[in-house]
Amino acid sequence: MGNIEDIVDSLENKISKVLHKLELLKQANLKLNKELEISKAKISTQKQEISDWEEKYKALKMANSMLGSDDNKRETRLKINALIRDIDHCIAQLSD
Numbered sequence: 001m002g003n004i005e006d007i008v009d010s011l012e013n014k015i016s017k018v019l020h021k022l023e024l025l026k027q028a029n030l031k032l033n034k035e036l037e038i039s040k041a042k043i044s045t046q047k048q049e050i051s052d053w054e055e056k057y058k059a060l061k062m063a064n065s066m067l068g069s070d071d072n073k074r075e076t077r078l079k080i081n082a083l084i085r086d087i088d089h090c091i092a093q094l095s096d
Contacts (some may be wrong), residue, residue: 067076
């Protein structure tokens with residue numbers, strides 16, 4: 001009978017250790033899930049910031065091309081020509 005009791009005690013110890021490890025893993029999993037959510041929120045915020053900066057860059061590029069910087073002379077000419085065409089079109093509609 002002593003042999004069976006030893007086996008049962010050994011099984012209880014092993015089950016206790018497994019349950020303890022399971023609890024530790026659950027806690028680690030919860031911690032990792034929280035970190036994942038925080039990281040997802042940061043990524044979302046950073047994507048929005050990137051989008052905002054891209055819009056600002058486009059606006060700045062447009063402003064520079066309208067000012068006639070040396071780098072954008074061709075773009076400036078094209079934009080001026082487009083504006084002139086729009087103005088001519090408006091004048092034509094007003095004169096009708």
